[in-house]
Amino acid sequence: MLQQTQVKTVLPRYLDWFDQFPTIAALAAAATDDVLKAWEGLGYYRRARFIHQAAQRIVSEHAGTFPSAFDAILALPGIGRSTAGAISSFCFATATPVLDGNVKRVLKRWHGKPDASDKQLWLLAQQAIDASGEPVIWNQAMMELGATLCSARSADCDQCPVNEGCESAYRIAYAAESGKRVKVRNIHWQVHLHTCPQKGIWLMRRPDAGIWAGLWTPPIIELDHAPDSTPTHIHQLTHRRIHLYPLMSDQTPQGEGRWVQSIEGYALPTGIHRLLEKVVL
Numbered sequence: 001m002l003q004q005t006q007v008k009t010v011l012p013r014y015l016d017w018f019d020q021f022p023t024i025a026a027l028a029a030a031a032t033d034d035v036l037k038a039w040e041g042l043g044y045y046r047r048a049r050f051i052h053q054a055a056q057r058i059v060s061e062h063a064g065t066f067p068s069a070f071d072a073i074l075a076l077p078g079i080g081r082s083t084a085g086a087i088s089s090f091c092f093a094t095a096t097p098v099l100d101g102n103v104k105r106v107l108k109r110w111h112g113k114p115d116a117s118d119k120q121l122w123l124l125a126q127q128a129i130d131a132s133g134e135p136v137i138w139n140q141a142m143m144e145l146g147a148t149l150c151s152a153r154s155a156d157c158d159q160c161p162v163n164e165g166c167e168s169a170y171r172i173a174y175a176a177e178s179g180k181r182v183k184v185r186n187i188h189w190q191v192h193l194h195t196c197p198q199k200g201i202w203l204m205r206r207p208d209a210g211i212w213a214g215l216w217t218p219p220i221i222e223l224d225h226a227p228d229s230t231p232t233h234i235h236q237l238t239h240r241r242i243h244l245y246p247l248m249s250d251q252t253p254q255g256e257g258r259w260v261q262s263i264e265g266y267a268l269p270t271g272i273h274r275l276l277e278k279v280v281l
C-alpha cells in the first residue's frame with residue numbers, strides 16, 4: 001500500500017483493509033470486486049489482485065497458513081525475490097537480502113560500483129547479510145540508510161555511520177548515477193458518458209489485463225492522436241500519461257455493462273473519479 005502513497009494516507013486504509021479481511025481465509029473468499037473496491041485510490045491495482053490470488057493460493061496449497069519456506073513465499077503471486085527476502089527475514093529471521101531501489105543505491109555507492117548489474121548486487125547483498133549475522137537488522141538498516149542519509153537526492157556522508165568504509169563517501173556524482181529515465185507515453189482516451197436521471201451512469205468492467213484492469217469505467221475509446229480540444233483531466237501513471245476527453249452521449253450504450261445508480265459499490269480508477277467530479281457530479 002505504501003508504494004507511491006504517503007503513510008498518513010495509507011494508515012486508515014490499512015486498518016480498514018483488516019477490518020474487512022481479518023484473515024487470509026476471509027480475503028481468499030472475498031469477491032474480486034470487493035477487493036478492488038477496498039484498494040480504490042491506492043493505485044497499482046495489480047497488487048490488490050495479487051494479494052487476493054496469494055491468499056487463495058495459501059488457502060488451497062498451504063491450508064490457510066502463510067508459508068515459511070523462502071521458495072514457497074517466492075512462488076506466491078506478486079512476490080518477487082526482494083519482497084520474498086523481506087518477508088522471509090522479517091518473519092522467519094532468514095539471511096535473505098532485500099534488494100529494492102534504495103538498497104541497490106547504497107550497495108553501489110558503498111562499493112563504488114555505479115554500474116553494477118543486478119546479478120552482481122545480489123551477490124554482494126548475500127555476502128553482506130551472511131557476514132552480518134543479523135539478517136533482520138541488516139535488511140532494515142540498508143533500507144533505512146537508502147531512504148534517509150543515502151537517498152537518491154542527497155548523500156549525507158557526514159552523518160553516515162558507515163562512511164569510513166564507503167568507496168563513494170563525499171564523492172557522489174548524482175548526474176552520473178541517474179542514467180535511466182522512465183519513458184512516459186501520452187495516450188488519449190475518449191470517455192463516453194451515458195447518464196440518465198432514472199438509471200444513473202453506464203459502467204463497464206475493464207479487461208483483466210492492461211491499464212486499470214478489472215476496474216469499472218464508462219466506455220472508453222482510445223484515440224489515434226490528440227484531438228484539438230483540451231483534455232478535461234490528465235491522469236499520470238508511471239509509464240503513461242492518460243488524457244481524458246469526456247463525451248456526453250444520449251445514445252443507447254452498447255456492449256457488456258450495466259446502469260449504476262451509485263458508484264459507491266464499484267471500484268473506479270482515481271482518474272475516472274476525478275473526471276466524473278468535473279463533469280457529472
Ligand code: SF4
Nearest residue numbers: 150157160163166169
Ligand atoms: S558514506 Fe555517503 S555515499 Fe557512502 S553509504 Fe554513507 S551516505 Fe551513502
